[in-house]
Amino acid sequence: MFLLLLTFTAPLLLVWVYVRWLKVKRYWADRGVPFVPPNPLLGNLTFLQRYNSGIWMRNLYHSYRRPYVGIWLFWRPALVVNSVEIGRRVLISDAAFFRDRLVTSGDSDPIGKYNLFTVKEPVWSSLRRRLTPVFTAAKLRSMHSLVNMKTKELMQRIQNDMTESQSVNLRKVFTDYTTDVIGGVSLGFVGEATLSGRGPLRTVTQQFMDYDFFRGVSWLLMFFWPTWVNFFGLTAFPKSSIDILKRVYQTALTQRGGYETEVKETRDLLDALIKIKQDRARDNEDMPEEKLIAHTAVFVLGGFDTTATVLSWCVYELAFHPEIQENMYIELLNLQEDEEKLKDFDAGSLSNLSYLNAVIDDHV
Known part of the structure; x- marks a missing residue:
């Protein structure tokens, strides 16, 4: 039959x-x-x-x-x-x-499902409106002091590595540096990865980039067959790294006074997330903390490796073109006659350097 x-x-x-x-x-x-x-x-x-x-x-x-x-x-x-x-x-x-994108994760993975890149309408528009002020030019300029401090540590790290081994793994050094910068500008979390190559947030970014078969399957399904992600209980990020990120988030939150401290001015991503939690509470709406941490995870993932990659390739190419190095150096000297003040340039001045920006843009 x-x-x-x-x-x-x-x-x-x-x-x-x-x-x-x-x-x-x-x-x-x-x-x-x-x-x-x-x-x-x-x-x-x-x-x-x-x-x-x-x-x-x-x-x-x-x-x-x-x-x-x-x-x-x-x-x-x-x-x-x-x-x-x-x-x-x-x-x-x-x-x-x-409005909506195909890529998403399952209900069993709130960190992967509720970040700004995967969440659906009408939540997406509300979150975008609340998080956009974090990325204004004025906000970025206000973070220049942190970037300047970490850049000085970066220079010291390169000198230390050269002294110890006569060589520098710039890809790793730049990733350590961008991890600290992203942690500082998003959460106000000052790490030590730039100098030491270690730290809780650096562990997170290292694990974010680790690849194995199951991680590959998870991302494949998220992009092309999202309905199966929940069925198999897959996650966008390793559970161990999310656990560490949660502790980093809690530490930064405690330093700000918790969710009870009123946010008068949105200075960074953490302030924006605290304000979202407070606004939802006033409207008697629940906002689980995991949904807030989801935006932290994707902000960290989207920023540290891309920037480190650009810096690595840029420096690599400059090593083969000393004439371009010289042109960049002359442009910096023309901006400020006193060489000792180069380290104190502000973000506005640097953004007006056409040659420097052309070199960076060529590697983006």
Whole structure:
């Protein structure tokens, strides 16, 4: 009986899959959108486990120099935007039409699900409105003293490493440095990683970047099959690192006086999160602390490694181009005649250095 049923249903199933595939692969063609021919199983994700997605995106950009190009994430159509103007419209003027993102985590992973990059409407708009003031130019300039202090420690760390071993692992040193800066500007947590390479927040950032098979599966499902994340109980970040981050958050919160201390001015991310908690309490709404820590986790993850990578590649390239080093140095000297005051430049002055900014922008 089973064989008889299989004999009749198998051909029908194959026909349905084939017809479905024909419809899927014509999705962008029917809409007049240039597209990358898809693979019947993986769509355009054939690069998975072969090379970095950033390399794939760069190759895609150079191969299809169009404002946009259609792709498939397995059998799910997606659009890659290559136009700055269209990107600006999507993110700013037409943002109301592009609110929710596919990527998300499960209910068993509040840290992964409720951060600003994965949370859905209407929560996203409310959080964005409350967290945006943290990233204004004035707020960033007010944090210059912390950055200046950590930069002095960075210079000392490089000198110490050179004295001890005649070599410096700049990738690690810059990651230690950016971890301290991110911890300071977001939580007011002053770490010691820049000088020592150690500290609770540095342990968190190290574990954030550790990769294994299950971590890869978790992120794969979050991006392409989010409905399965909750089913398997997967998490975006290692549990041990989240436990440490929670303790760091609690330490910083205690130093601010807890949730009972009124926030009169939002100075950093921690102030913004405390104010969100207080506002929800006044409206008799619950705001679990894990949802607040979720924003801390993604802020730390999104800032420390990207900045360290830019600094590493920038210094690496400068080592091969001493003439560019000299041009940067001359520009700094022209900004302020007294060389001893270079370390006291403010953020506004540095942002006006066209040559310096061109060198950095070339590596972003």
